[in-house]
Amino acid sequence: MTAWSRIAEIGLIAWRCAGMARHALWAAKTRSLFVVAGIALGIASLTIIVAAVDGAERKANEMVAIFGPDAALVLGGNIESRAVGQRTLTLSYEDAAVLRRSLPGAYLVVPMRAKSNVQVRYAGRVTQVPLVVGTTAGYARAWDWPLSEGRDLSEEDLTRSARVGLIGDTIAQELFGKQSPIGRTVLMDRFPVQIVGRLSYRGVSGGGGAVDDRIIMPITTLTKRFHLERNYFRALRVKFHDPEYMSAHVENMRSLLRHLHNLRPEEEDDFSILTADEILQFLSTFKGGLILFLGVTALVAMVVGGFVLANLFYLGVDERRSEIGLKMALGAPRWAILTQILLEAVGLTLIGAILGMFLGMAMGQLLARLEVLEILFSWKVFGFALFASLAIGLIFGLKPARRAASMTPIEALKGN
Template sequence: MAWLALLAHKARSLFVVAAVAMGIAALTVIVASVDGARRKALEIVDFFGPDAVLVLGGDIENRPVGQRVNTLTWSDARAIARSLPGAYAVLPMRSVRAVTLKYGNRNYETATVVGATEDYAQTWNWPLAEGRDLSADDIKYGAKVALIGDVPARELFGEASPVGRTVLVKNLPVQIIGRLAYRGFTGGGSDTTVDDRLIMPISTLTQRFNLNRSYFRGLRVRFHNPELIDAHKDNLRALLRHEHKLEPTQPDDFTLLSASEILKFLTAFTGGLVAFLGVTAGVAILVGGFVLANLMFLGVSERRVEIGLRKAVGATSTAIMVQFLSEAVYLTLVGAVFGIGLGVALGESLSRLGMLELRLSPKIFVLSLAAALAIALVFGLRPARKAAALDPIEALRGGGE
């Protein structure tokens, strides 16, 4: 009887389904995006490594007016490698953005060309799919060699091996000696993937791109005993402040980043995302619930004669209430199914635009159905109780009038 009643009022039923679907779609997006953000955070932390600290020139957190960002020197790198307890790898780095690569008749503008010292892949814990890493001789002699990321490798060579081939890097012929394994996530505060890069000896990069050879933008330091990373950071900060001759009252002219800071930032970002999308989803679900309640109250008023006749022939108040609650449950469950589909489609669109990264899981389906049932019970109970409480004689008399 509940299904027949819903089919008899198709337009009203469709309106309720649409309203509920909007709320469930918002819920689907928030759950999938939060799971995606959490997965992204773990991927980035895993890529960064629990035993590493990234040092950047300048105070990127406070950004004082007129600050210098070229504050890290080769003297700093040598002091860290020679004097810092627990440090076993120091990797200075510079980079140039948006550089055109050419191979044959194919051109590709890579997001980043990185200049680094030997053992880049090893220091970043980044496996090589093929070939070898940068060597000390490559750096010493400014060799025209490079490691290539997965994205430019596919753009220039397709499925063929790039190792041993020569690429023009801004008209500089460079031989590819290794291909970095695919990592598959964005980084660096942009929508570009970490796989979109080329790595050259830092000596070659500074010479060929006419960069200042005294400074570099950042360096990566790896330590023994990662459980002591906080102590390692304190020692590193003290050493750099001594090297830069900073007074106790002067702020750092560099920034230290470890996996814990990255995780804190991403957790805060995820929390803000949850709050924003949670309010949106909550408002949408409340709207769907109010639409359901209002249309059910209207339905009770219009179906007084039906309710009176059913009671007159023996239907109990409980049966009437169960029928109206069943109608509410059916509508919200159908709305939930459509809402999940709408949310997935919306999420995929946002993901393609680079605004969100989604992770679909069975949890979305379970939470959506639970939310749909909650809407039906919370907003459908009062109209159902009102229908069950109608006096059959008064209902029939009211219908006759």
């Protein structure tokens, strides 16, 4: 017999072992179902982890891209240790003016104030705008947020406290449909505002929420119309030249602001500086937590599935002693017995993997709908799931399979 025909024969016998494995699994439906269910749960968790980690990664990149690698956001109050009742209105126009004048590297300093939940009407349509932002000239430029039509706020709008505004894409759709909002006048809490610019659709913000449902106005108009504090604002957007020196820029800004706020060395900052780096750091911590939590869950689920498999197969091999003995008596070589049992194990784990992937995708979709997690499915999930299930099938199936193959025909036949 040539080597090739021997290889062909081994392949043929292995193929036939697969057929026998299929019959045997079908004959033991309940046992098979338990194994499949165990593995499916593990693979489902794995699917969610991979999708969620990828989702977090995509989110992080989007947020950084939108936030801009050359920008910082200064918030009033210390977000790391927010004491009860601590003032969050700590940034003054004086601060903004000094930063604009003397912070090295900074070329754009835009203060912002916000008013939430304002009712806006146009021609009988009413909508609730969650956020109205008051700002200075150059908002669109400060946030790298191009206008799809119209113009940005100007210095003149600011000095005149003009009743003009930029409109977010979602609200423009709601109020004007397909018509252009430019030049039209909406009513915000009874006072009229003319829309001069429309922001392009953006989707998500640096903070994670929706951003296309806001209206932007000159900060002077906002404070006047809504009777807000006139000296302070909530946030400050700063853009720098040379983003490779961001950490130095941030340190400069921090000491300048501490100086302006008369903070003693032992006192904590009464403001917070956010940069793209910090967003990434926060997200990598989040991602680490996600991997740890879901990873442990998936590992436990899969190991449990593996033990269920090993146990049931051990019992199964014992129950099927006479079948195994018979096959040996009829001339089955040991490797064929081993192959059949291993194929049974791997067959079940692969079915479990496929079911688990669908289950994981369904659960992932649900979590995404409920906005618990950001998820992203890719072929990577397939790869991981197939590899993991194959490994479990082989690792946990090996011992029962070897036990079956190591029986002597006579011992196995007598076992019944």
